[in-house]
Each structure stands twice: as C-alpha cells, then as structure tokens.
Amino acid sequence: MSANANSSVPGSDLSKAMDAALKPQIPNKIGIIVCSQRSPRACPQISTFVLETLKDFQKTHPSPRPYALSLIDLNDNPLPIFNEPDVPSQIKSASDYKFAHTRAWSELISSYMAFVFVTPQYNWGYPASIKNAIDYLFHEWRGKPALVVSYGGHGGGKAAVQLQQVLEAVNMKVVKDFVALQFPDRAFLYKAAHGEDLNLRVVSEEAGRERVIETENAQAILAGGDATMEAGGNTKDPVWAQESKELCTQFWELVTTLNA
Numbered sequence: 001m002s003a004n005a006n007s008s009v010p011g012s013d014l015s016k017a018m019d020a021a022l023k024p025q026i027p028n029k030i031g032i033i034v035c036s037q038r039s040p041r042a043c044p045q046i047s048t049f050v051l052e053t054l055k056d057f058q059k060t061h062p063s064p065r066p067y068a069l070s071l072i073d074l075n076d077n078p079l080p081i082f083n084e085p086d087v088p089s090q091i092k093s094a095s096d097y098k099f100a101h102t103r104a105w106s107e108l109i110s111s112y113m114a115f116v117f118v119t120p121q122y123n124w125g126y127p128a129s130i131k132n133a134i135d136y137l138f139h140e141w142r143g144k145p146a147l148v149v150s151y152g153g154h155g156g157g158k159a160a161v162q163l164q165q166v167l168e169a170v171n172m173k174v175v176k177d178f179v180a181l182q183f184p185d186r187a188f189l190y191k192a193a194h195g196e197d198l199n200l201r202v203v204s205e206e207a208g209r210e211r212v213i214e215t216e217n218a219q220a221i222l223a224g225g226d227a228t229m230e231a232g233g234n235t236k237d238p239v240w241a242q243e244s245k246e247l248c249t250q251f252w253e254l255v256t257t258l259n260a
C-alpha cells in the first residue's frame with residue numbers, strides 16, 4: 001500500500017501522525033514568580049525585566065514545543081501564614097485542602113509547567129513570602145523545572161542557594177546554575193529598596209548588546225566608580241547586560257528540561 005493510500009485510512013498510524021502534526025499544540029505555561037510582597041518593592045519591575053528579556057530571547061530561539069511566559073505575583077494570590085491541617089505531600093487531591101485560598105493557589109500553580117523564581121535576598125536568605133507560598137503545595141511543584149534568579153547588593157547568591165535547596169525538597173528539576181543580578185552601586189540599592197524606577201531596559205541580542213545606557217543610570221554607576229565607565233558618563237553595557245546573557249543561557253536549560 002502506498003503512503004498516500006495509507007494516510008486516507010482513518011485511524012491508520014500515518015493518519016494519526018499527520019493529525020498530531022497538524023493539531024495546534026497548546027503552549028506550555030512558564031511562570032515568572034514575583035517572590036517579594038512588601039510595599040514598596042523592586043521585585044515586580046525586576047521580574048518584568050526578566051520576563052521581557054526572556055520574551056526577547058524567545059523571538060530568536062524557537063522551542064520545539066511552544067511556551068508562553070507570564071508573571072505570577074504573590075501579592076495577587078495572598079496567602080496567610082501556612083495554616084492547612086494536613087501535610088501537602090500527603091494529600092491525595094486538591095479537594096482535600098481545607099481552605100479556599102489553598103485550592104485557588106493549587107489551581108494556579110497546577111496550570112504552569114515550569115517556573116522562574118525572581119527573589120531578593122533578605123538577611124542572607126530568601127523572603128518568608130516565597131517559602132510560605134511553596135510550603136502550601138507539593139504535588140503542584142513536583143517534577144517541574146525551576147530556575148532561580150536572585151538580586152541584591154552582591155547579587156543575592158546566598159538566598160539563591162537556599163531557595164534551590166527548598167525547590168529540590170519539593171522534587172522540582174532545578175537548573176543547576178542560578179542567575180545573580182547584582183546592584184551596581186548603593187544608589188541603585190537605595191532606589192530598589194524604595195521601589196523607585198530602576199530604569200531597566202531589555203538588552204536585545206539583535207542590538208548586539210551595545211546600547212549605551214540612559215544618562216540617569218550612567219550617573220548612578222559613575223557614582224559607584226564602575227570600571228567599564230567611559231569618559232563622559234556613558235558605558236558600553238547597560239545594567240545587567242552580561243547577566244541577561246547568563247539568564248538566557250540558564251533559561252534555555254529550563255526549556256530543554258521541560259521539552260525532554
């Protein structure tokens with residue numbers, strides 16, 4: 001029998017393969033989790049910078065399986081300090097959760113297939129808000145890929161390592177290397193702490209990552225004596241240009257794990 005003849009037989013192997021190839025694939029949802037909850041805070045704009053950087057990367061690096069990126073803000077899903085009577089790893093179904101806030105959180109996290117955790121460092125650790133949000137669930141996290149992006153005066157690496165360990169405890173597939181976004185100077189830290197505009201701009205690959213940063217940031221870096229500064233207050237690299245590359249590299253690890 002010829003391939004053409006076979007394909008016309010409904011239910012044949014070839015016909016099934018063609019149907020599968022033609023069927024539009026539902027994109028995997030990847031959530032960028034905004035891990036701090038205080039007011040004011042820098043986390044939403046840093047998470048948005050991460051989101052926009054990854055969306056830019058997505059344009060030039062198509063994944064074999066489509067994915068869609070979006071933010072998950074803990075402030076949009078407020079949870080009290082963990083108050084479920086049962087241990088989440090031991091429940092059989094989401095309907096076993098006692099509280100509506102847990103069932104809503106469970107439903108949201110279940111709809112995502114992978115996560116990027118964007119976390120500040122608080123006193124050498126991660127904020128209690130994200131530990132609380134993780135502890136509420138277990139099965140909803142289990143087996144899903146996770147990447148940690150930390151920020152702070154020195155990049156928040158201590159928080160990142162601790163968070164990675166917690167994510168392993170809920171059996172997530174944690175990308176080995178985290179991404180640390182180090183504040184360029186004290187002026188930047190002050191702005192972040194007060195929730196002021198950090199003037200973050202996506203450094204497009206297409207632009208060759210050579211855009212000169214805005215004057216305001218250049219001045220801030222100048223105040224901190226950054227070594228890459230050129231005469232006149234401009235620099236070759238905008239804030240977190242190198243880190244953006246690292247972010248895309250580690251994110252690709254996450255996408256690869258998701259597609260495996």
Ligand SMILES: Cc1cc2nc3c(=O)[nH]c(=O)nc-3n(C[C@H](O)[C@H](O)[C@H](O)COP(=O)(O)O)c2cc1C
Pocket residue numbers: 036037038040041042043044120121122123124125151152153154155156189192193194195
């Ligand atoms: C309670 C608290 C503890 C902090 N501890 C650290 C720290 O250990 N290392 C650091 O680099 N920055 C630390 N900072 C400064 C934060 O990096 C900075 O305030 C940042 O904006 C916090 O993120 P958020 O605005 O999203 O909450 C701390 C800030 C707070 C509020």
